[in-house]
Amino acid sequence: xxxxxxxxxEQETYEYLYNAHSQTLYNYIYYKCGDKxxxxxxxxxxxxxxxxxxxxxxxxxxxxxxxxxxxNIFLNEVAHKKIVLEHQNTLSNRTTNETPxxxxxxxxxxxxxxxxxxxxxxxxxxxxxxxxxxKKKYSEIAEITGVSIKAVEKRMSLALVTLRKQFGKI
Amino acid sequence: MEKYIKEDDFxxxxxxxxxxxxxxxxxENSKDYTVLKRINDASQTLKAPTFNNQALLNKxxxxxxxxxxxxxxxxxxxxxxxxxxxxxxxxxxxVFYVMNMQSNFNTGFSEQLAVVLPDNSEVKLNANSHLNYKxxxxxxxxxxxxxxxxxxxxxxxxxxxxxxxxxVVEVLxxxxxxxxxxxYFEVQCxxxxxxxxxxxxxKNVVLLPGEAVRIVNNNFEEWxxxxxxxxxxxxESTFYNAPILxxxxxxxxxxxITFDTSNIDSNKRFTGAFTHKDLSLAIKTVSTPMNLSYSLxxxxxxxxxxxxx
Numbered sequence: 001x002x003x004x005x006x007x008x009x010e011q012e013t014y015e016y017l018y019n020a021h022s023q024t025l026y027n028y029i030y031y032k033c034g035d036k037x038x039x040x041x042x043x044x045x046x047x048x049x050x051x052x053x054x055x056x057x058x059x060x061x062x063x064x065x066x067x068x069x070x071x072n073i074f075l076n077e078v079a080h081k082k083i084v085l086e087h088q089n090t091l092s093n094r095t096t097n098e099t100p101x102x103x104x105x106x107x108x109x110x111x112x113x114x115x116x117x118x119x120x121x122x123x124x125x126x127x128x129x130x131x132x133x134x135k136k137k138y139s140e141i142a143e144i145t146g147v148s149i150k151a152v153e154k155r156m157s158l159a160l161v162t163l164r165k166q167f168g169k170i
Numbered sequence: 171m172e173k174y175i176k177e178d179d180f181x182x183x184x185x186x187x188x189x190x191x192x193x194x195x196x197x198e199n200s201k202d203y204t205v206l207k208r209i210n211d212a213s214q215t216l217k218a219p220t221f222n223n224q225a226l227l228n229k230x231x232x233x234x235x236x237x238x239x240x241x242x243x244x245x246x247x248x249x250x251x252x253x254x255x256x257x258x259x260x261x262x263x264x265v266f267y268v269m270n271m272q273s274n275f276n277t278g279f280s281e282q283l284a285v286v287l288p289d290n291s292e293v294k295l296n297a298n299s300h301l302n303y304k305x306x307x308x309x310x311x312x313x314x315x316x317x318x319x320x321x322x323x324x325x326x327x328x329x330x331x332x333x334x335x336x337x338v339v340e341v342l343x344x345x346x347x348x349x350x351x352x353x354y355f356e357v358q359c360x361x362x363x364x365x366x367x368x369x370x371x372x373k374n375v376v377l378l379p380g381e382a383v384r385i386v387n388n389n390f391e392e393w394x395x396x397x398x399x400x401x402x403x404x405x406e407s408t409f410y411n412a413p414i415l416x417x418x419x420x421x422x423x424x425x426x427i428t429f430d431t432s433n434i435d436s437n438k439r440f441t442g443a444f445t446h447k448d449l450s451l452a453i454k455t456v457s458t459p460m461n462l463s464y465s466l467x468x469x470x471x472x473x474x475x476x477x478x479x
Contacts, residue, residue, distance in 0.1 A: 015227065027218040109208070153178065164209065
């Protein structure tokens with residue numbers, strides 16, 4: 001144990017970890033259960049637990065500790081809600097020349113997509129959203145969800161196939 | 171949907187941009203591409219619900235600052251400081267012990283013992299003798315202490331010293347016999363060259379093969395003999411003009427007996443030999459030529475000697 005290793009018990013280190021991971025942790029749990037309150041509570045519980053165990057958790061291991069704790073807390077919760085995603089209206093800025101019909105259709109598509117994602121099996125959904133919204137690499141997703149990279153890729157492909165089926169022909 | 175698209179990681183690789191140009195081209199031409207592309211593009215504009223992580227952080231700060239002191243880690247050293255001190259002391263003792271490590275050899279009455287020293291020199295200890303030397307660094311400091319009688323066959327090397335109460339015997343590589351008992355000191359040289367230094371006379375003498383010296387009445391007394399090795403090695407003690415008390419002491423050592431010498435003339439000298447195998451024969455061979463009579467007290471193993479006249 002070198003003295004250069006940061007201690008999680010340092011307030012500074014602890015807040016650094018919080019800033020680095022709280023958002024993704026929150027999203028991850030939200031993708032799973034669709035409950036904002038539960039996601040927030042889970043994040044809080046996970047970080048409290050990290051603090052209580054700060055002397056036992058090495059800095060390098062803190063990230064996976066957080067995700068593992070969050071996963072376990074999540075597994076103990078029963079009630080799941082349907083996830084509700086928002087969507088950035090980036091399109092509207094650059095689509096001034098688009099017809100109202102197109103915009104309407106676009107809106108419809110987005111709603112359909114959100115529903116389809118909400119209906120995805122939880123494991124496919126969390127991988128798909130961590131990749132598409134949080135822009136995580138497969139290796140990172142593997143670390144967060146605690147499965148192998150191969151499994152992440154498989155879930156990602158499956159999610160796309162499932163989504164594709166929802167839309168039939170366009 | 172075409173089969174290859176459903177393969178385990180095809181779409182995953184597409185998302186991460188790992189498809190080869192060929193694969194990509196083929197995929198772009200398939201009818202699923204437009205839909206999947208649209209799903210992908212659209213899903214990237216999605217957002218998770220906003221999460222006030224600053225508020226939560228403040229909440230956490232309250233929770234965690236409440237007990238940072240209690241959860242502050244106590245660093246317990248794997249090796250406490252006193253262990254270093256203890257180890258140092260142990261090592262010091264260890265070094266001291268090794269430096270002073272001695273080999274001790276003792277022989278009791280009527281015992282003999284052959285000892286091979288670290289440099290292959292040999293020492294044969296006669297009865298009731300004591301030998302010790304430091305084992306460490308033997309080759310550069312060949313020094314041993316002797317009390318009693320021993321025969322040395324010394325390998326060539328650094329000066330070999332036999333230290334006794336009465337004097338020091340120094341050689342370079344030779345064979346010699348040393349007797350040092352009480353105040354008696356005798357050295358016989360069988361081979362090579364031996365220097366004998368007396369502690370009491372502050373003199374030294376160099377012996378050549380066949381020469382022997384003893385200290386009697388505060389004087390070096392030299393004589394010659396013709397032996398390749400001392401007779402005691404083959405079960406006999408030989409004396410040349412030796413003080414009678416010395417001969418009797420040799421008998422005592424071989425047979426674990428005690429002589430009462432109060433009635434004899436201690437200035438007499440003895441030349442001859444006695445066997446180590448038979449007590450009465452040995453006593454006869456000594457007492458007869460010396461004109462002594464003896465009586466045996468079996469219980470106490472005391473033999474009273476008296477002059478015959």
